[in-house]
Amino acid sequence: MSATEDTEALTALCARLARIPTATLSSQLIKRGLKATYIGGARRLIGTDAICGPAFTVRFIPGREDRTVPESYAWPGALPAAMDAAPPGSVVVIDANGHRGAGTFGDIFAGRLKVRQVRGIVCDGAARDLPGLERVGLPVWADGTCAPPSIGGLTFAGWGDPIGCGGAAVYPGDIIVADRDGALVVPVAVAGEIAAPAEEQDRFETWVQARVEEGRPLVGLYPADAGTLAEYRNHQEAR
Amino acid sequence: MSATEDTEALTALCARLARIPTATLSSQLIKRGLKATYIGGARRLIGTDAICGPAFTVRFIPGREDRTVPESYAWPGALPAAMDAAPPGSVVVIDANGHRGAGTFGDIFAGRLKVRQVRGIVCDGAARDLPGLERVGLPVWADGTCAPPSIGGLTFAGWGDPIGCGGAAVYPGDIIVADRDGALVVPVAVAGEIAAPAEEQDRFETWVQARVEEGRPLVGLYPADAGTLAEYRNHQEAR
Amino acid sequence: MSATEDTEALTALCARLARIPTATLSSQLIKRGLKATYIGGARRLIGTDAICGPAFTVRFIPGREDRTVPESYAWPGALPAAMDAAPPGSVVVIDANGHRGAGTFGDIFAGRLKVRQVRGIVCDGAARDLPGLERVGLPVWADGTCAPPSIGGLTFAGWGDPIGCGGAAVYPGDIIVADRDGALVVPVAVAGEIAAPAEEQDRFETWVQARVEEGRPLVGLYPADAGTLAEYRNHQEAR
């Protein structure tokens, strides 16, 4: 397959995954033994739709006074260069060391990422300048907002590395899906194989929900026993 | 008193307590020496009205890989059986060990509980599938949302036991009241005796608030000294 | 300068600072070596506008059963006296020891502070009686809500002392600014000198944001290199 075809396939896959709830995707990952894939602390602050794209990782370490000086933002390879390097279609995932009192991005960085057609930002720490972020409108998942910039407590340590974010390992290129329940890491090796079963799970659970509303008990229905499965298959075939 | 009368009395008491703010009820419990009755972390995610009902307890312990397998949901006496067993009028209280990255319930379980006329769910951990929970509409108090299901980090351990929830002990049958300030445990032995003084406290505080708005200082007014109490009694008698 | 002139100057300064985002003010403080000035945990619960005023400090310590009795509210110099003593134009800053399960104020105390023309309340713990607080309408920043009153877990320890609040030191008279990003302590000694550079920073960042939207990379733009600075100055002069 050519590189262009690869990219198109990835774009199509991401569009498909973005339509599946992270709750469903997480269940599919767990069926494959992958439990530690949820990014804790990152809740939706900006945006209304789910997003999906490959991770572009940014890493911070604790601040140290010889590095957390205002001029550090202008050092070669500093945080602005990372923002400029984020590729279109990606999701920027920021390891802020879980720091809630130092904002790793605000409206200007978010504005730049939006211009670069980044799909959104996921961060286990704080965002800053919430009104400005709302004006920009780039989707954001973070653990609240704060006033101080990143040098208020963190040192930028680079981009494109494996990181920890909210208790989950994130490797560059892992597929990130984020919706109202939060943000999930889908290792790229399984991203392709879970789309179809996840969609099927969603169809099945819609059917289950209708049965629940009719007053059916959960035992035997969900998870489905053999009788329920047969009933569901009949229903599917009848459609 | 017959069992039916008992049930009717309890239903009436719960309806009465649901109209009293948890802030007021907590003050009344503290007057009786009961401080450790607030369920920390559980904030309102779904619903607009206060709820009140006897606790139906559900308990989780930390997940272990030989138990947190997808098929465990179908084991006899597993979580679906607990949901089926929740009695009408009760409040389901879930001890999720404070785990914020494993959702102990989503829209299907909430849908089942709604059909069973449960009044709401209170949980010291996370809910999942927030859009689905909103469609169902059953009132929910929880410590945020996440994507993974319970087996992402927890093992179901049974129902109907005394539990800890958000730092409070909850015994089956304790009265749970939940509103915008959060969720409160009212031990059943005192539930009956605090309704009247709590209602009176609310009336008094409404009168105090009016005095405050007139510019009266707090000292002597709230708490009330003898003069203020006399003034309040006169006001009450004059009504 | 006379005391009246002093007060008027402070009032004017506070009005000016209230129009500057805390994100910008924090950057200016950090330029002056002041990083530990953000009040962690206090997020906006009530209000829509930013506030600014000198701090009136209130201090709590952990509760102890011989002090956390309902009658303690009526002891001489207790919490109601503190509320009565808060001066007009001030911001009441409460060191609640970070306790999220004991509400240090509710609608009656907030109502009293509103009558006293206090600008708002900032607390690193919980508020209580959220519907009542909304009726009063005094701006509030706190770490959530709860049902229990302060004696549910805290002992009032006095007012007018230096305190810690959300990890920041707050001295009486420090300038507090609070907006959607949270609450910031501006030591009074630097409050005057940062207003102008902060306003200039805001103008510059508005210009930067426009350049970002035109597609300009961040490197060289933000922070600005010599060429960007010259371009900005030309733009400013051309206005």
Place this chain on the structure above:
Amino acid sequence: MSATEDTEALTALCARLARIPTATLSSQLIKRGLKATYIGGARRLIGTDAICGPAFTVRFIPGREDRTVPESYAWPGALPAAMDAAPPGSVVVIDANGHRGAGTFGDIFAGRLKVRQVRGIVCDGAARDLPGLERVGLPVWADGTCAPPSIGGLTFAGWGDPIGCGGAAVYPGDIIVADRDGALVVPVAVAGEIAAPAEEQDRFETWVQARVEEGRPLVGLYPADAGTLAEYRNHQEAR
């Protein structure tokens, strides 16, 4: 097999496991997919030897003032009854909710357990009366010591239930092994099958350590590549 034979087999297995480091046993559990088996926080306070035995579980929930009264120790089925019920050869595992300021046992309870030939106590909270515990000499793993008794913050909730302890699930009868590295839960279903491979791992690692001391690099040695494995097998056969 008769019940007596069962008991003897279990006793022999426990004696065997007690001679294997928990570090080695944990590696064997992880090879079988069992990671969440380490009891966090419980470090050795009393004793010098490793212990191993089936778990006898004791459960606490947060304290509530109507239950945490001194007379509660005399209620039927209270904590003293649990201590009296602990079987010889067992390890008492206490879920103290991780509370470090309420001691769930002291010298008298430990003395009773010693008389009952319990092998030791493992607790994710605090012990109390350290000098008394040293006099008794029963091995103890706990997260420090404190002065208050359990009713200082906890309510006894029963024994013989599945519990969480230090982040691990513990079921009655699970095999507990504790040594200087801490305490480990070995699910009974795998306890028998890991003894032999764990012993072999220990032998292999002793051989590896000798190679390391000779200056051999780790890559290829540990984990062993094919050449190293052959060398080790030759060495074993030559003995």
Place this chain on the structure above:
Amino acid sequence: MSATEDTEALTALCARLARIPTATLSSQLIKRGLKATYIGGARRLIGTDAICGPAFTVRFIPGREDRTVPESYAWPGALPAAMDAAPPGSVVVIDANGHRGAGTFGDIFAGRLKVRQVRGIVCDGAARDLPGLERVGLPVWADGTCAPPSIGGLTFAGWGDPIGCGGAAVYPGDIIVADRDGALVVPVAVAGEIAAPAEEQDRFETWVQARVEEGRPLVGLYPADAGTLAEYRNHQEAR
């Protein structure tokens, strides 16, 4: 009573309380409704004997860069003045905000306190210069050691105020008792009345421990039922 007699009575009381385990004293406080009296985190670092004396309180708040400058130690009324003011026979109790990375005292301050005949130091944060502290030999309870001085993260805020220390309220003059189980606050109002019952409790528990060693079950023995109490009284009278 004269002031001298008062002081002598207090000294005698402290000597008496120092001989009673904090575990026993805590039980007596709980019988009087006082649970929140244990200083969490402060474990014995230096010393071998228990200490008891009235609290001399020292308070820190979070560090802020305009205050945490090396020269601040020389400001009037700074930390050295607090050390000079600690009275003979007192226990210095330091509210370090639970900060474990900023040492509020080292060997020089401890040396000064020893010269002043202070009985010991209790701190909910870190000590520093452990070898120096050992040379000085003044008893110390703290939550570990660290290298940085207090200005590495804290600001001194004064002495002689009510403080929180390890989750307990401490008022100047409260009686502090510290032993191997940790440090306990005995409110001065009850200090006198608990000595005798605590001593009696110790005698009773010594007798209980002997019965336990003879193999007696705990139920009925501890807590004692009527028969056990009679037996104990006979035993006491027979001595």
Place this chain on the structure above:
Amino acid sequence: MSATEDTEALTALCARLARIPTATLSSQLIKRGLKATYIGGARRLIGTDAICGPAFTVRFIPGREDRTVPESYAWPGALPAAMDAAPPGSVVVIDANGHRGAGTFGDIFAGRLKVRQVRGIVCDGAARDLPGLERVGLPVWADGTCAPPSIGGLTFAGWGDPIGCGGAAVYPGDIIVADRDGALVVPVAVAGEIAAPAEEQDRFETWVQARVEEGRPLVGLYPADAGTLAEYRNHQEAR
């Protein structure tokens, strides 16, 4: 200066710094504005002397099930390769994400590092196999011990990167000093300049301590006022 001379100078500097308490070095760093240099959580587990050497950094991120498989230790560039790469004279500093339930090294890795003449290991998480580590004898600072290996909760992410460790930023080549008070990062740029003033501070503090023991108050003595400084200089000259 030649590379050999550089190395010899560094070795000599490290030997010199190892003789200065970290408490003193931290004070010198703070005088130069460097506060965030203490590695929290890492306390001495093995060894009796202080160590000093340039940092060799090792980084872990949260574990993920597709990476935390036993065979991962044999992947190219995995943890054993990092151990083999640690240079003689260095201090291995491990960012274990603060995880206390997954041991990043045990006796075999420590044995290899000892053979490589590494000076010691500093880790913000747990060590494992404490008896084995004692046999090896390489100095270790860590936040306790545990049974599980690193793959029990962590994924190895590489070596030679800037890391966070116990809340401090550590860059490869930073000078690490560790003693009984814990472990300190000395940025290489200031390592040379602080040795002499730190030694002088130690001499001065020894003189101060003698004055304290003579009964001198701290105010005026420590920090020294002009008179004290003159007295100290006289004393120094008289030696």
